[in-house]
Amino acid sequence: MTVVEARRFPLVAESAVFAGRLMTRWRRNPLVPLQSLLFPTILLIVYYMLVSKSMTRLTGSDSLDTVVSMCALAGGMSGSLAAALSIPSERDNGLMSRFWMMPVHRASALTGTLLAEAARTVVATVVITAVGMMLGMRFHGGAAAALVFVAIPVLWVTVYATVVIVVALRFQSRAILTWFSTLSLGAVFGSSGVAPLELFPAWVRPVVQYQPMSATIEAMKNLARDGFAMRPLVLTAAWIVVIGAVVGTLAMRSYRAAAQSGG
Template sequence: MSSVETTEAPLEIEAHWTALPEVTPPSERALATLASHSLLQCKRLLFGWARDPATTIQTLIYPALTLLMFDVVLGNSITNATGKPAIYGQVAMITLVAAMSGAVVSALGFKTEKATGLLGRFWTMPVHRAAGLTGRILAEAVRVLITTIFVLAVGMLLGFRFDQGWVAGLALIALPVVFGVGFAVLVTALATITEGVMLVSLVSIVNTLLMFFNTGFVPKMAYPIWLQDVVENQPMSCAIDAMRGLSYGGPVADALWKTIAWTLGLILLFGWPAIRGYQRAAQTGA
């Protein structure tokens, strides 16, 4: 009797066994995969930056102290000379400078990942090939957003106000993010073809020239006549004028469209070199 029970038990178990449905993983090239993997890469970068004290200083402390310094040293002089509160131009300028300076930190992180082979390991894993680059650009946008909100908060302590309503205020907050994305594409492209020291030097020169020759530092009329058109139409001045109009008041449309045109131009001009350079760095480490 025991032998019969022993032979029938496996048959009874097999009769009640049900096969699990076969699960087909999504394609590595699907848009849904790109979105999810980009968010994971963005989260990885943001957590890494949050744990780095130097990045925190570069993102929050340095812009706030710079704004305070400009307001103390030049605020009253510019206000008396122009008849308009200087804080509106200074806040806009500092958010843009912070967006550009922070892009260098991201680019140096990219070069570190290339040197350590992390980019190459991501390239051989079942990860969307574009997720590394899009996740990095997305993380840059989030970083610029956080910096902008922090600088605006400090600016409000110094007299900055959203005089044109909440819709204009939201547009003002979005403008440095858009500007920062375009600049991040430029810096990423440069990071794929230059060494770390050269990259910092190049971007520092660009940042310094744009910071001291714009309409947020001093009004356009304070510059020599032959330089005024250049100052007025350089990308940072366009963004500053648009942000000033969205907060204090004044013309917005022309400066806003110029800012968008500059941003799209940077993306179109340096987008493909950034993509190709990222692929080359991931495949060969060069």
């Protein structure tokens, strides 16, 4: 990139620098990539070895595409939570304030974090999907469906990482992230992708049916099996846009307040 290009697009260039900072940290202390890659991959392999035959007898399908979808989402979300553990420390030791005072675009640190999260999720989703294909999953919808299949977790995790940043900045205790992790992963594995909706108790069916992960997993499953099913894709896009619009504003306000507090 030339100097002229960097000056014309300062936010892009500076966000890339902040993203590189996070990736360097993850390379030196690989808790985050391991959390987002090792955990879901092991979960996927264990499922295939222990549960797939039982699922085939019960439902007529091993539901491998559904489990790959859930593992990609769960892995990306777990990685975001692991990455957020450092946010309270950066706020308290004044690092955020120093970033805020630097002669860079005020949004570059936050957008750089989200860029790093997106890049990490791309790699993790591709690896998990490749493992799923080695176990027998196929994309009958073609290459375009496969690309959208990978893109959905990337978009979701970017939005989810924004939510996690808001939670980490607004609450002093790290314990809140543990509770938030339980709630988030519960949403993934408590969706209509795990079991048909009619198998859930009647009182909880509306929650399961309309919570964000149900539509997302349904959309990803259909992309692997049949191609583009518009209803779950539209619902997934709507959830991503609405949540992203709300928490994006909150994230900027929370980051500004934390940076200006002086640590």
